[in-house]
Amino acid sequence: MKTPLLRVLLPAALLFIRATAVAQPPQPPAPPAPPPPVTARGAQLGTPLAGLTAAEQAEFTAGVANFTEVETAETGLGPLFNNVSCVACHAAPAPGGASTITVTRFGRTVGGVFDPLTALDGSLLHARAIAPVLLETVPASANVTTLRLTTPVFGAGLIEAIPDATIIQNAQQSRTSTVQGTVAFVTDAATGQQRVGRFGWKAQHATLLSFAGDAYNNEMGVTNRIFPTAHAPDGNTALLSHFVSLTAAPEDVEDPVTGKADIDRMADFMRFLAPPSPAPATAQTLIGQRAFTAVGCASCHTPSMNTGPNASAALSNQAVGLYSDLLLHDMGSLGDGIAQGAATTTQMRTAPLWGLHARPVYLHDGRAATPDAAIRAHDGEAKASVTAYLQLSATAQQQLLAFLATL
Numbered sequence: 001m002k003t004p005l006l007r008v009l010l011p012a013a014l015l016f017i018r019a020t021a022v023a024q025p026p027q028p029p030a031p032p033a034p035p036p037p038v039t040a041r042g043a044q045l046g047t048p049l050a051g052l053t054a055a056e057q058a059e060f061t062a063g064v065a066n067f068t069e070v071e072t073a074e075t076g077l078g079p080l081f082n083n084v085s086c087v088a089c090h091a092a093p094a095p096g097g098a099s100t101i102t103v104t105r106f107g108r109t110v111g112g113v114f115d116p117l118t119a120l121d122g123s124l125l126h127a128r129a130i131a132p133v134l135l136e137t138v139p140a141s142a143n144v145t146t147l148r149l150t151t152p153v154f155g156a157g158l159i160e161a162i163p164d165a166t167i168i169q170n171a172q173q174s175r176t177s178t179v180q181g182t183v184a185f186v187t188d189a190a191t192g193q194q195r196v197g198r199f200g201w202k203a204q205h206a207t208l209l210s211f212a213g214d215a216y217n218n219e220m221g222v223t224n225r226i227f228p229t230a231h232a233p234d235g236n237t238a239l240l241s242h243f244v245s246l247t248a249a250p251e252d253v254e255d256p257v258t259g260k261a262d263i264d265r266m267a268d269f270m271r272f273l274a275p276p277s278p279a280p281a282t283a284q285t286l287i288g289q290r291a292f293t294a295v296g297c298a299s300c301h302t303p304s305m306n307t308g309p310n311a312s313a314a315l316s317n318q319a320v321g322l323y324s325d326l327l328l329h330d331m332g333s334l335g336d337g338i339a340q341g342a343a344t345t346t347q348m349r350t351a352p353l354w355g356l357h358a359r360p361v362y363l364h365d366g367r368a369a370t371p372d373a374a375i376r377a378h379d380g381e382a383k384a385s386v387t388a389y390l391q392l393s394a395t396a397q398q399q400l401l402a403f404l405a406t407l
Contacts, residue, residue, distance in 0.1 A: 044094075044274075045093060045094040045096070045097065045154060045274075045276060045355070045358060046094025046095050046096055046097070046154075046273070047273075047274050048060045048272050048273065048274060049157065049158075049272050049273070049274045049314045049315070050274070050314065051313060051314040052272055052312075052314050053312075053313075053314075056272055056312060056314065057272075059265070059268040059272065060268060060269060060272040060273070062258075062260075062265050062268065063265045063266060063267075063268040063269025063270075063272070064095065064269055065265075066086075066262050066265040066266055066269065067085075067086045067087055067090075067095055067096070067265075067266055067269045068085060068086070068087045068095060069085060069086075069262075070084050070085045070088075071084050071085060071220050071222065072084075073130050075251075076220075076221070076222040076223070076251035076252065077130065077220055077221055077222065078128075078129060078130040078134075078220075078221040079129055079130050079131070079134050079221060079230065079231075079233070079240065079243050079244055080121075080126035080128070080129050080134060080136060080221050080230075080231045080233060081126060081128050081129070081130075081219065081220050081221040082103055082126060082127050082128060082218075082219045082220070083101070083128075083219060083220065084220065085220075086215065086266060088101075089101045089150040089219070090150055090152065090153060092358065092359075092360055093358050096152060096153045096154050096269070096270070096273050097152045097154065097355075097358060097359075098149065098150050098151065098152040098358070098359050098360065099149070099150045099360065100149070100360050100361055100366060101149070101150050102147040102148060102149050102150075102365065102366060103124060103125065103127070103147070103148050103219075104124075104125040104127065104138065104145060104146070104147060104148075105123050105124060105125070105145070105146050105147075105148055105336065105338045105340075106122055106123055106125060106138045106139070106142040106144060106145045106146075106338075107122055107123045107142060107144045107337070107338055107339070108141055108142050108143050108144065109143060109144055109337065109345065110143075114144075114337075114338070114339035114344075114345050116338075116339070116340075117139055117141065117142060118235075119235050120139045120141075120234050120235045121136060121231055121232055121233065121234055121235045122139070122142070123338055123340070124218055125137075125138055126218075126221070126231060126233075129233065130243070131243065133233075133239070134233045134239065134240075134243065135233065136233050136234050137234065139234065144337040144338065144345075145337075146336040146337055146338060146364075146365060147364075147365040147366065148201055148336070148364055148365065149361065149363075149364060149365065149366045151199075151200070151201065151351075152355055152358070152359070153270045153273060154273055154274065154275050154276050154354070154355050155273065155274065155275025155276065155320070155322065155352075155354060155355075156199070156208055156211075156270040156271065156273060157208065157270060157271035157272055157273065157312075157315055158275055158307055158315060158318060158320045158322075159198055159199070159320065159322060159326070159352070160198070160199075160207060160208050160271065161307035161308065161310050161315040161316075161318070161320075162198070162305050162306070162307055162308070162320060162326070163307075163308040164195060164196040164206075166305055166306065166308070167183060167196050167198070167305075167325070167326050167327070168183055168196065170302065170305065170325055170327075171183050171325070171327050174299060174302070174325065176299065178381060178383075178384050179296075179299045179300060179329070179381050180329075180330070180381065181300065181325055181327030181328065181329055181350070181381075182327055182328040182329070182342070182347065183196055183327060183328075183342075184196060184197035184198070184202070184203035184204070184326075184327070184328050184341060184342040184343060184349065185197070185342055186203070186204060186205070186206055186341045186342055188205075188206045188207050188210055189205075189210040189213065189214070189226050189227070190207055190209040190210045190213065190226050191207070195207065196326075197341055197342060197349075198326045198349070199211045200340075200341075200349065201336070201348060201349060201351075201364050202328070202338070202340040202341050202342075202343035202347070202348065202349060203326065203327075203328055203341060203342070203343065203349035204340050204341030204342075204343070205341075207267075208267040208270050208271055209226070209263065209264065209267045210226060211267075211270075212263040212264075212266040212267045212270070213225075213226030213227050213263045214226075214227060215266070216252060216262065216263055216266070217229075217231075218231070222251050222252050222262070223248075223250040223251050223252065224250050224251070224252035224261060224262075224263050225250055225252070225253075225261065225263075226263065228249075228250045230244055230246075271312075271315075272312075272314070275320070275321070275322075275354055275355070276354045276355035276357075276358065276407070278321065278354070278406050278407055279357075279405075279406035280406075281406065282402075284399050284402055285399070285402050285403045285405075285406050286403075287396075287399045288396075288398075288399035288400040288401070288402050288403030288404075289403045291392060291396050291399060291400040291403075292400050292403055292404070294388070295385050295388035295389045295392065295400075296382075296384060296385035296388060297375075297385055297389075299385070300324070300325055300327070300329055300350045300381070300382065301323040301324055301325070301350060301353050302322075302323065302324060302325040302350075303321060303323055304319050304320060304321045304322070305319075305320050305322065305326075306318065306319055306320065307320060321354055322352040322353075322354050323352055323353035323354055323407060324349075324350040324351060324352040324353065325350050326349065326350065326352075327349070327350055328342065328343050328344075328347040328348065328349055329347060329348065329349075329350060329380065329381045329382070330344070330346050330347055330380045330381050331346055331347065331348045331378070331379055331380040331381065331382065332346060332379035332380030332381075332383065333379045333380070334348070334363070334377055334378055334379045334380065334382075335347060335348060335380070336348065336364055336365065346380060348364060351364075353404065353407050354407050355407065356371065356404055356405070356407045357404075357405050357406070357407060362374035363377060371401055371404050371405075372397070372401055375389055376389075376390070
């Protein structure tokens with residue numbers, strides 16, 4: 001729920017916005033109504049977890065409406081933003097999925113030390129604004145830029161429900177001479193507690209509520225109780241003050257009836273969103289699965305972990321076939337050059353592979369058009385696995401890829 005008119009525009013700025021609409025680059029048309037769930041692997045992507053209570057089902061349904069809602073300047077969009085709704089970027093092949101849309105990250109590295117250029121509103125570039133004068137640019141002082149793809153959130157509630165202790169224990173047990181996964185200890189913005197990060201390309205968020213609050217503030221410019229400060233264009237708060245009251249209360253406020261704000265409903269949607277279901281195994285994909293393990297892919301892409309006890313029976317003590325250890329790994333040349341949260345410039349979180357068949361492109365920046373190309377681009381701790389993959393026969397490689405296509 002967003003309080004109307006909490007954003008206080010000065011009269012001259014208001015006239016300017018009415019005359020120019022949204023700043024260039026131009027807004028695309030409002031996203032179409034979300035597509036119906038897509039049948040895949042015997043289940044439907046975009047549908048709720050099995051076993052939800054009536055109350056949880058209602059929370060999921062309310063979350064869907066929130067996830068697909070198109071924001072406007074009147075409801076809190078901007079002044080700086082990247083898109084107008086959650087589903088605008090998380091749509092393929094159903095709400096909650098991935099897309100080919102990227103955002104730009106930037107910073108400056110000198111002598112091996114990364115500076116996110118926070119004073120210049122780094123390290124995320126906001127590509128759109130409610131008025132042309134507010135549009136940001138990558139600072140001239142930045143010497144690192146990278147693109148990041150939207151990540152799918154299918155099954156995110158199950159990932160959230162994996163205990164921190166499980167991730168920590170797996171990290172201690174799975175270390176080898178070449179694979180040294182690091183636990184991403186972060187301060188959860190929603191609670192202030194130190195937790196194990198697991199969401200985002202850098203495992204920078206530990207909980208779905210923090211993940212939702214960050215997305216609202218960074219991607220749509222909607223201030224909320226977790227991230228209450230509006231972003232200033234290139235760090236220019238004086239310019240921002242001509243368009244918004246710098247002392248206004250957060251725009252996303254709790255509904256007095258439900259006690260939930262939009263970020264809570266977005267978290268509910270992700271929490272109760274079903275994971276992808278794998279395709280039935282065949283003789284060829286079973287051989288490919290063994291090859292996947294033999295070349296070392298499973299050292300980081302851990303096939304399964306378990307959730308712990310949970311207030312929701314649908315999330316309690318469940319097997320989570322995510323194909324990720326949720327750890328940070330040094331990826332060498334495949335790192336994105338950005339230090340964020342607990343991650344260094346070369347570290348990336350192991351991307352879960354479930355739902356791989358539904359993704360349009362691969363890797364953090366979308367550079368790979370196929371899973372084969374994504375494997376070949378791996379570096380750092382994964383280099384030995386890449387070498388082993390390249391030494392497989394063409395038939396064995398195809399069997400491994402056929403296995404990945406079942407996920």
